Amino acid sequence: MRSLLFILVAFIGATATVSGLLMIAEPGGRILNLPLSLLDTTPFTDFLIPGILLTLLVGVINLLAVFFNLQRHPSRYNWAMVGGIMITGWIIVQMILIQAAHWLHFIYLGIGILIILIAWQLKGKWAV
Numbered sequence: 001m002r003s004l005l006f007i008l009v010a011f012i013g014a015t016a017t018v019s020g021l022l023m024i025a026e027p028g029g030r031i032l033n034l035p036l037s038l039l040d041t042t043p044f045t046d047f048l049i050p051g052i053l054l055t056l057l058v059g060v061i062n063l064l065a066v067f068f069n070l071q072r073h074p075s076r077y078n079w080a081m082v083g084g085i086m087i088t089g090w091i092i093v094q095m096i097l098i099q100a101a102h103w104l105h106f107i108y109l110g111i112g113i114l115i116i117l118i119a120w121q122l123k124g125k126w127a128v
Contacts, residue, residue, distance in 0.1 A: 002069075005118045008111055009065045009080050012087050017059030023051025042097040058086045077123040084115030 022031045027046035029036055034047060044050055065079035073079075091109045095101050 001118055001122055005080055005115065005122065006066065006069050008115050008118070009062050009069065009083050012083060012108070012111060012115070013059055013062030013066050016054055016062060016087065016090075020051045020053075020055030020059050023047040023054065027051065038098050038100075041099050054090065058083075058090050061086050077119045080119035081116055081123070084112045084119060086112075088112035088116065 019032065023029070023034075024047075025031065027048035029038075029047050032047075036046060039045065039047070039050075061079070062083035065076065065083040068076040068079045087108055091105050091112065095105055
């Protein structure tokens with residue numbers, strides 16, 4: 001379970017950070033092939049602010065969870081749980097704002113929920 005948690009948190013940390021940085025580098029969305037029309041129902045005119053938020057709130061937090069897991073820090077499961085909450089919240093808010101869902105939304109939502117559940121279990125809240 002620990003290995004799976006580590007892999008999932010690392011995956012979210014890496015993909016969120018890279019995607020966020022690419023959105024910051026090209027706010028028009030061309031690098032990620034994201035049309036600006038995706039933002040029509042949101043308060044954003046380009047992907048700069050979403051890229052910053054994705055990088056900081058999802059990517060960096062999950063990368064910190066990776067770091068604390070590598071260090072076997074006592075708070076590593078708390079960091080993983082927060083990382084899972086952040087990606088889950090990010091995806092839910094994103095689907096609400098853009099008023100659409102892509103299959104990737106469900107993959108990332110599932111991974112976020114799985115991270116939360118595994119971290120909760122490893123933290124000892126559901127001792128079996």
